[in-house]
Amino acid sequence: MIVINERSPSPIYEQIIQQIKELILRGVLLEGEKLPSVREMSGLIVVNPNTVSKAYQELERQGVIETLRGKGTFVAKQQSPRMEKERMQKFREALKQVAIEATYLGIDSAQLQKWLEEYMMELRGGTDA
């Protein structure tokens, strides 16, 4: 389910984080469901265990997953909106950069909204499956 692009400029642990988030949003990973252990995951996606571990730790810090000692790692129960200030600021910043780059690429706001709609529909649609 998770595909790593070694040539990507974004670090592998970031790719893992993003893709796990996406799998949860799409409903592939359900609330309370067990994630593969660090070692399993490290074998599945052929990546150093330290890298997987780092991704899990960050996901836990963000409240996306939960680690139960000796039991394993699970998708957190409350996947409700978490409006942490820091995260929100980062998001607004990213959104602004997207607007700038879109303008440079000559993409108008209608096209942009269409694409965003599509992506978000895909993600929300996932929860029905």
Add this chain to the structure above:
Amino acid sequence: MIVINERSPSPIYEQIIQQIKELILRGVLLEGEKLPSVREMSGLIVVNPNTVSKAYQELERQGVIETLRGKGTFVAKQQSPRMEKERMQKFREALKQVAIEATYLGIDSAQLQKWLEEYMMELRGGTDA
């Protein structure tokens, strides 16, 4: 005009690139206008000249600014959309991450579109000024 955030995870030269793009889109920097020299800019934003130089070189590669040997660096004449494939792919990727993160933060697509509209209006509005 340009403010560097030393604590930001994105490198200083990237911050310079993004902010110069923004200043151009907002119409603060006009076509053909001279940018501060590498040394001036380096003094203004308190950053090493090499770092400014790296940002200028990348902006030149992207066709945003132009360098005239021994004369200086200028905002490029044609700021027309450049649909380079690679850049477009990066953009689509960034857009997708924004959609994912928005979903996580509980921001619906209507809110997202409103914010994007605002940013893009600000940018386009700048060219009239």
Add this chain to the structure above:
Amino acid sequence: MIVINERSPSPIYEQIIQQIKELILRGVLLEGEKLPSVREMSGLIVVNPNTVSKAYQELERQGVIETLRGKGTFVAKQQSPRMEKERMQKFREALKQVAIEATYLGIDSAQLQKWLEEYMMELRGGTDA
């Protein structure tokens, strides 16, 4: 394998770029093969690591080599022709200058073609080895 000419008018990082390209075309460096690390190379050819790094980054931009984070730098898999417009224009310009200079040196087109044949045979021959 790589020899830097400090008196050459072309910058050191350009010399590195050209010679690595040549080594690949001659088949001395094979697809997927690891290049010396920035530090190793910098020691081998007695040049500052930053200069080697600059050469590697430009080679990556051109798709000649690939960087895997924390792992190293490798000869890219597909060394297929890349017909980027900009690069092609630069090439045509260089070719024209060669024609002009040849005429000045009294070299006729038959001789020129013979030399080019030789060089290209050498390069293509390298991939068999």
Add this chain to the structure above:
Amino acid sequence: MIVINERSPSPIYEQIIQQIKELILRGVLLEGEKLPSVREMSGLIVVNPNTVSKAYQELERQGVIETLRGKGTFVAKQQSPRMEKERMQKFREALKQVAIEATYLGIDSAQLQKWLEEYMMELRGGTDA
């Protein structure tokens, strides 16, 4: 007749040198013909006089033009092949780089020869005019 590209990475004085050589090879400038003075040329092509002067000096060093005190600058009489070792070596080096880059761009030797033929025909054709 001479067109300067201020955005070109090759310096203006080099562009002047190359284009004067080309004009001579094409027969636009004839042996013994007077060149515009440094000031005239500087006005014609809108370039700093120092830059023109530098180009003329280099052309004189190469034996392409001759300066007669108080009279002006003229296309040299003997435009016969001058096989200076240094120049020849530089040329062979440039030719080699052309071969390497052509291979990278996927241009075969037949195409390369066709282009070279064309360029050289244009140049030689010029002497008939």
Add this chain to the structure above:
DNA sequence: GTGGTCTAGACCACT
């Protein structure tokens, strides 16, 4: 150990 970023500062070609 790997490449990426950055500083401080020198030197150079070009205008």
Add this chain to the structure above:
DNA sequence: GTGGTCTAGACCACT
């Protein structure tokens, strides 16, 4: 004065 190149060397993220 302008940008381009290079050195020497530090620090950092990533694997």
